[in-house]
């Protein structure tokens with residue numbers, strides 16, 4: 367990686383991307399990871415200011431499988447609760463000389479800010495509605511392993527794009543790799559800069575899903591909404607939620623993805639989410655560990 371940090375998909379060129387995918391594939395093909403002594407000297411801190419199940423666990427598992435030490439800073443019980451500022455917390459952690467700080471925050475730009483203040487590498491584990499680079503990497507690896515390519519595939523991103531860092535990172539990454547991206551969303555949930563992102567916007571779900579290879583469904587991110595963006599969840603599901611009938615518009619072998627956590631009956635029907643022939647949702651989680659191992663390895667330059 368040209369950079370010391372992973373803050374944005376924009377930090378990665380095609381060569382970086384392929385080397386991360388190849389490394390993750392290698393980890394996946396090894397039955398058990400033989401722990402490398404080099405990592406036992408490495409310290410990784412997870413600094414999550416927002417709730418997380420899969421990303422936090424997956425970074426922790428990835429670090430442990432490599433043999434590194436990992437600490438999960440619980441913000442709820444930290445000095446932040448006593449009024450310590452974000453930068454002071456980061457500087458305090460930095461003084462303990464970690465090798466990597468993995469940061470999730472509900473404000474866009476926080477990992478960038480911290481990367482300028484600390485000596486170690488910083489990984490963005492999701493900043494506000496800006497980016498979530500490791501999610502896009504694991505999504506791309508999931509597509510590659512199932513479709514054998516990304517270039518030329520029609521990928522529909524469906525739902526609450528406005529609040530989604532997953533959508534933004536995926537748009538940057540999948541475009542770099544030559545996918546044709548369709549955005550399907552009610553107008554109230556479209557980002558204002560969508561025209562600049564090089565995607566095709568569909569305001570009709572049926573048209574947008576016609577002939578696509580992949581459907582990436584997004585969670586309705588209520589915690590980021592100030593005010594009302596959709597009339598009701600029931601109505602949202604009726605018009606924009608993915609169910610078996612709407613899925614028929616896509617290619618016969620189209621696959622369904624979702625970064626999780628899923629809201630059943632709001633953006634996706636259980637019937638589709640749990641269909642092991644169509645849904646890649648659990649495979650995404652599985653590949654997340656391997657991708658994060660590959661990213662950590664690259665940043666540690668081991």
Ligand code: NCD
Pocket residue numbers: 420421492498501531532584585587625626627
């Ligand atoms: C995503 C996130 O936190 O941005 N979840 C995740 O990391 N797997 C998506 C979401 O919360 O909807």
